[in-house]
Structures are given as structure tokens and as C-alpha cells.
Amino acid sequence: MKIEKKELVDELIERSLKGEKLSISRLISMVERSDEYAPYIMEKISPHAGKAYYIGVTGPPGAGKSTTVDRLISMFCKNNLSVGVIAVDPSSPFSGGSLLGDRVRMNVKSEKMDVFIRSMSSGRVMGGLARTSKEAARILDACGKQIIIIETVGVGQSELDIAEATDTVVVILTPESGDSIQIMKAGLMEIADIFVINKADRPGAEDISTSIRGMLKRSLRKRDWDPQIFMTSASISKGIDELYAGIWSHYDHLDENSRLEQRRKRQLRQELHTRIENEFAKILWDMVHKKDIEQVVNDAWLRRADPQNTAQQFVWSSLRDSGLWPQKQ
Amino acid sequence: MDRKIKVVMAKLGLDIHWRGVYLVSQFMKEAGMDVVYLGNKFPTEIVEAAIEEDADVVGLSSLSGNHLALGPIVVDMLREKGLDRVKVFMGGVMPPDHAKRLEKEYGVQKVFLPDTPMQEIIDGINAAVNNTH
Ligand code: B12
Ligand SMILES: Nc1nc2c(ncn2[C@@H]2O[C@H](COP(=O)(O)OP(=O)(O)O)[C@@H](O)[C@H]2O)c(=O)[nH]1
Ligand SMILES: [Mg+2]
Numbered sequence: 231m232k233i234e235k236k237e238l239v240d241e242l243i244e245r246s247l248k249g250e251k252l253s254i255s256r257l258i259s260m261v262e263r264s265d266e267y268a269p270y271i272m273e274k275i276s277p278h279a280g281k282a283y284y285i286g287v288t289g290p291p292g293a294g295k296s297t298t299v300d301r302l303i304s305m306f307c308k309n310n311l312s313v314g315v316i317a318v319d320p321s322s323p324f325s326g327g328s329l330l331g332d333r334v335r336m337n338v339k340s341e342k343m344d345v346f347i348r349s350m351s352s353g354r355v356m357g358g359l360a361r362t363s364k365e366a367a368r369i370l371d372a373c374g375k376q377i378i379i380i381e382t383v384g385v386g387q388s389e390l391d392i393a394e395a396t397d398t399v400v401v402i403l404t405p406e407s408g409d410s411i412q413i414m415k416a417g418l419m420e421i422a423d424i425f426v427i428n429k430a431d432r433p434g435a436e437d438i439s440t441s442i443r444g445m446l447k448r449s450l451r452k453r454d455w456d457p458q459i460f461m462t463s464a465s466i467s468k469g470i471d472e473l474y475a476g477i478w479s480h481y482d483h484l485d486e487n488s489r490l491e492q493r494r495k496r497q498l499r500q501e502l503h504t505r506i507e508n509e510f511a512k513i514l515w516d517m518v519h520k521k522d523i524e525q526v527v528n529d530a531w532l533r534r535a536d537p538q539n540t541a542q543q544f545v546w547s548s549l550r551d552s553g554l555w556p557q558k559q
Numbered sequence: 560m561d562r563k564i565k566v567v568m569a570k571l572g573l574d575i576h577w578r579g580v581y582l583v584s585q586f587m588k589e590a591g592m593d594v595v596y597l598g599n600k601f602p603t604e605i606v607e608a609a610i611e612e613d614a615d616v617v618g619l620s621s622l623s624g625n626h627l628a629l630g631p632i633v634v635d636m637l638r639e640k641g642l643d644r645v646k647v648f649m650g651g652v653m654p655p656d657h658a659k660r661l662e663k664e665y666g667v668q669k670v671f672l673p674d675t676p677m678q679e680i681i682d683g684i685n686a687a688v689n690n691t692h
Binding site: 324325 | 563641
């Protein structure tokens, strides 16, 4: 039974690497659902990944992210590049279900376009991506897509995960995004490689562009890249050529002085750090889980002990009790 | 089954009516399903989306008379592409005997006509999908 499934998975992987859509789609689902074979799939897939150029698109809901992605897909395809898209939308915190609408704007106009679009619901993750967005992107990369575009949830609060998952971050705003404080609060100034003021057909586009330029000038952070600002009207395809060229100019910048390598290594370091931490935590929790946390809560409550010290004592006494740590230092 | 049902929903062809498909999609979401809404799409795009999204269910809404012209094409194309396990549901306005034909002759799992209670639709989808897993 087990062996049969492994053979099935191996076949799926083989077909996926040849670019067969149905198999790629199944693989993504298995990883998305934390199938027992998910780690195996990622192990087999990863050596083939890393060739694609990863572009992140973020910004508040309704700014025109999906519309812009649609236009960019056309541009890449026109230049004979294959494109994989991961489009993330929020889940309902109540039912866990979701209504994913990004595909409404995305239309593949011709059979010749080599495009794979996958929608994902964010689940309970807060960073703008789904738990397995990165894995899905890696699968598309490994299976031959040359350009990977990831569209975030766009709740405008904590969209920073995208900067850890992509080579170029495009932040899309509109004249209505107005208030520069909002932009700063969302941390968008820090992560944007390219700003787009979309819906430039509406009044106020110049103002917001000026205020972004001002903020960038005042920012004390040292950059080796000056974020560019583009005005677009994605729904009528205005300004898309310039944006497309701008994206490639950021790629050219990354291509020099091994900046791309540095960026990806930094991301990898960050990701590994988080994953190792999680793994450690999981193991340690398993070892001490016999200890009742409710009892500690109650203890702290009665003694009015502060949580920081309580937590520290909990960890140390757990370690000693489990024999992982010598009784006396 | 311990996983969410994934549904690809479309307004068939150029059908302009959106209230029904929107309501049904909302209810599916509240019932814990992942619904990928496509807006207006033709069969080729709908099937392409079903492949890329690894859908369990394709839902088609048709209120302006294209149900017999386009519905069966979607079912055929899905089968051609090897997506035998994908269930196709339809809804909207059509003569009841057309609905029967879509179910009996053209492989549509079930057609839901106007005024069907939402829970009936959700239950129908849950039952059909759980049968195959
Ligand atoms: C509102 C309406 C419109 C609005 C639509 C705006 C909107 N909000 O969507 C407007 C004014 C734009 C409109 C336009 C037209 N309409 Co109109 N419209 C209606 C009307 C009055 C109500 C539709 C509605 O919203 N119902 C409420 C929703 C909740 O019900 P529902 O959509 O049927 O959905 C239920 C089920 O069908 C099912 N369901 C629906 N979709 C799906 C999908 C799935 C997957 C599932 C599982 C279930 C499901 O679940 C829902 C809950 O039970 C109907 C009359 C009627 N009695 O249906 C005519 C009606 C549908 N329209 C009709 C026509 C002819 C048109 C036009 C062609 C008119 C014209 N000549 O221009 C155009 C359409 C142009 C086009 N390209 O599509 C006819 C269709 C005749 C036919 N099919 O044989 C109807 C029946 C009126 C009539 N008696 O003649 N219309
Ligand atoms: N006026 C105007 N509307 C636009 C423009 N680009 C997109 N829209 C509309 O804005 C709405 C939201 O677009 P969408 O791409 O779904 O935004 P997202 O939520 O950021 O992905 C849609 O109704 C689009 O048609 C634009 O350049 N000008
Ligand atoms: Mg979108």
C-alpha cells in the first residue's frame, strides 16, 4: 500500500518535471494539504528549482494587483517566457472557507501562452501569503516556469512575507491610498523595489507619487537601489510597457555584483532560521507536554507572577524534569 | 474526508446575471469550501482553471439560455483531459426538461433551478464529493 503510493508520487513528480499541468496541480495540492509525502515531494523538486525570476505583487485590496498581473502575464508571454502565478486571497476566519477572486481579472488569451495560475487561501497566516505559497512557487519553478509572480492577500497590514519570498517586490497603490502614514505603517516603504500608482486615470496620482518620492528621500536607510515609481492604468493597459521595463531593470540590478545571490541567501537564512526554531519548539513541546500548562497559568495567576519569569522557570524546570538538562549546573 | 472541497465557479459564457452565482459562492465559502470564482468564462478557460486549481467541483451558472450549448462542452472537455473525478453542477434559469437532459444525457451531476434552498445545494455538493473519496 505504502509502496504503491510512493510509486504514484514518483510518477507525478516525473510528469510534473516534464511540464504536465495535471500532475503539477496534484503535487501542489499534496503539499498544500500537508500530505505525508509533502516533504518527499519538496526534496525531489527542489534541486530543479531556483532558475526562475520571482516577482511579488502587493498592495491594498482593490488597487488593481490582479489586473496588473494579467497585463504582465501577457507581456512576459509576448516575450516567449513561461509564467507561473500564485494568487493568494484571504480565508474566512469563521468557516475556514474562502472566495478567491483573482482569476476574474486574469485571462489567458491564447493557447500559445504558457501560463499556470494557482489560487490559494491564506488560512490563518498573517503575512500576506499562504502557509505553502513558497512551496507552490518552487514547484512551478522546478517544473519549468521562467517567471513566477506571487500576488498577496493585500490586507495592507503585514504584507512583509512577500519580501522574503521574491526577487523583486512591486507595491501597487492608487490615488485613493492617499495617506502616506498608511503606507509607512504597512511597512511598504521598506519592501518596495518598485512602486506603481495604478488607476492613474483618476485624480490624485501625482500627489501620491510626490509624497512617496518625499518619503524615500527622507528615509535614512542606505539603499543600493532607488525604488522607481510608475503610473499605470492597468484596466486600459496604460503604462504597462514602462512598468515591464522597470521590472527588468531591477532584475539587471540584481544580476550585478551577485546581488541576487545575496538576496536569496538572506531569504534562505531567514527561512531556515524560522523552520529550525519551529522544529526545535515542536520537539521540546513534545518532550514537556506532560507538564500541564494550565497548572502554570493558574500558578502565575495566584502568585501574580510576571509571565516572562514564569515562562523561563517553566522551560528550565521542564528541561530538568525531562532529564535533558543536568539537575545542577 | 478531512480536507476542504475546492470549487471552480463561473458564469457560463457571456451570461450577465451575477446574483445567483455570487450567493451560492458565498454560501459555499461559509460552508468551509475554497471557491475560485472565475467571473465570465468559456469552456476552454473553465477547464483550464479546473486543471490548475485541482478542483473537486466545477459550478456553472446560466440564466440566459446557453446551458445546453455550453454546459455539455465543459463536461466533455473535462473528461477528455482526464478529469473524471470532477463533478459538474449547474444552476440558473432553464426549462425543467433541459435540466433533466443535462443530468441524464450530458453527465452534469445536478442542476439547481431558482428558489432552491442554499442548504440543499451545499448538501448536494458535499454528498457527491464525499462519495468519491
Ligand atoms: C435580475 C435579472 C436580471 C438583471 C441581472 C443583474 C443581476 N443582479 O444579476 C439584468 C437586468 C441585468 C438582466 C438581464 C437580462 N436578463 Co434577466 N433576469 C433577472 C431576474 C429578474 C432575476 C435573476 C436573479 O437575480 N435571481 C435571484 C438568484 C438568487 O436566483 P438564481 O440566479 O436563479 O440562482 C438560484 C438558482 O438558479 C441556483 N444557481 C444559480 N447559479 C448557480 C450555479 C451553481 C453552480 C449552482 C449549484 C446553483 C446555481 O442557486 C440560486 C439559489 O437557488 C430573472 C427572473 C427570474 N425569475 O429568474 C430574469 C431572467 C433570468 N432574465 C432573462 C433575460 C432574458 C435577460 C436578458 C437576456 C434580457 C435582454 N433581452 O437583455 C438579459 C441578459 C443578458 C445576458 N447576456 O445575460 C430571462 C431568462 C430567460 C431564459 N433563460 O430562458 C429571465 C428568466 C426573465 C424572464 N422570465 O424572461 N436580468
Ligand atoms: N479606473 C481604474 N480601475 C481599475 C484599474 N485597474 C484595475 N481597476 C479596477 O479595480 C478593481 C480591482 O481590481 P483588481 O485587479 O481585482 O484588484 P486587486 O484586489 O488589487 O487584485 C477592478 O474593478 C478593476 O477593473 C485602473 O487602472 N483604473
Ligand atoms: Mg486580486
